[in-house]
Structures are given as structure tokens and as C-alpha cells.
Amino acid sequence: MKLHELKADKGARRKRTRVGRGIAAGKGRYAGRGIKGTGARTGGGVPNYFEGGQLPLVRRLPFKRGFTNIFRVEHQEVNIGDLDALFEAGAVIGGVELARAGLLRDASQPVVILNNGELTKPLTVKAHRFSKTALAALEKAGGAGIKLELLVKGAHATVKKLRKEDLAKLAEKAQQ
Numbered sequence: 372m373k374l375h376e377l378k379a380d381k382g383a384r385r386k387r388t389r390v391g392r393g394i395a396a397g398k399g400r401y402a403g404r405g406i407k408g409t410g411a412r413t414g415g416g417v418p419n420y421f422e423g424g425q426l427p428l429v430r431r432l433p434f435k436r437g438f439t440n441i442f443r444v445e446h447q448e449v450n451i452g453d454l455d456a457l458f459e460a461g462a463v464i465g466g467v468e469l470a471r472a473g474l475l476r477d478a479s480q481p482v483v484i485l486n487n488g489e490l491t492k493p494l495t496v497k498a499h500r501f502s503k504t505a506l507a508a509l510e511k512a513g514g515a516g517i518k519l520e521l522l523v524k525g526a527h528a529t530v531k532k533l534r535k536e537d538l539a540k541l542a543e544k545a546q547q
Contacts, residue, residue: 444521446481449474449498451505452488460492481521490514520544 390402401411409415420427449469457472458464470478484496486504493513499521501509506516522545 444481446483446500447475447477448483448485450485450487451490451508454484454494454496455488455490455492458492458494460494463495463497465497484509484516519547 388398389396390398393399404411409417420429453474454464466475466478466482469475469482475482481499483500484498484505485502486508490508490512494509495515495517496509497517497519499519501516501518509516520541522541
């Protein structure tokens with residue numbers, strides 16, 4: 372087969388509809404544009420997003436685009452270097468101790484321990500999350516990292532529909 376022998380399949384190429392060529396042609400008189408109005412006139416017509424004078428969707432939306440995840444959990448960050456500077460060797464550190472030391476704004480909020488700084492003392496730290504390197508640094512210094520279970524709050528609680536007894540158990544675990 373040569374380039375000049377190539378042909379489109381039968382029915383693939385159709386003749387264009389020639390509008391406004393008389394009533395007998397099938398698209399005469401108004402040429403498929405209807406009678407009068409914006410769409411009937413040259414250069415007329417409305418954009419696809421036009422809503423008939425109603426404030427368009429694009430203008431009804433707020434300027435900030437995107438999506439807010441209602442299940443997002445914000446953790447308060449604490450560095451192991453700060454723990455080393457503020458606590459004595461062998462100390463057991465939880466949310467309340469961290470808040471007293473001024474490292475947390477709210478002791479009831481989830482806490483994450485990050486590996487920024489040096490740790491020279493053995494410390495036992497209770498937190499909701501640890502970075503892998505922070506946990507390794509705690510164990511290397513002779514301490515331990517105890518992972519606390521996250522207390523279900525807000526949107527999570529309404530979606531899961533936990534019973535009062537289950538919520539009480541979670542709250543009890545979080546305090547330990």
C-alpha cells in the first residue's frame with residue numbers, strides 16, 4: 372500500500388450541511404437558527420456558561436477554590452531537641468507536661484514528636500504520633516515512645532456514631 376492509495380472508510384467523510392439554500396434543501400428559511408433573537412443574528416449567541424441573566428456559577432463561587440477535608444486531624448509538633456533541653460533524664464512526658472513546659476498550646480489536642488535536634492537523655496514520651504526517626508532517636512537514647520490512641524472528635528464522631536460507652540473508653544485511654 373502506498374500513501375496515495377490511502378482512503379477514509381466508507382461513511383467517515385460526510386458532506387457538510389449547507390444551510391440557508393432554500394426550503395427544499397431542508398435547512399432553508401431560518402437555517403436552523405429559529406426566528407429572531409440573539410442566536411439568529413450574526414455574531415450573536417450566548418456562551419455555554421450563560422444562565423439567562425442569573426448570577427453565573429463562576430461568580431457565585433467564593434474566590435478560594437478547592438476543598439476542605441472535614442476529617443483532617445491537626446497535630447501539634449514537638450521536637451526531641453526541645454524535650455532534651457526542658458526535661459530531666461528518666462522523665463515520663465505526656466500532653467499535660469508538654470503544655471506546662473510551654474511546648475503545646477492545648478494539652479487535649481493531638482501531638483506529634485519530630486526528630487529535630489539531639490537527644491542525650493533517656494525519656495519516656497506519650498504522644499499520638501511519632502516520626503520514624505524520632506522514635507529511633509528515643510530508643511537509641513534509652514527511652515521509649517508510647518503511642519496514644521487518637522480520641523475521636525468532631526466530624527469523625529458524627530460519622531461513626533459511637534455509643535456513649537465507646538466514647539468514654541476512648542476518653543479514658545487518651546488520659547492514660
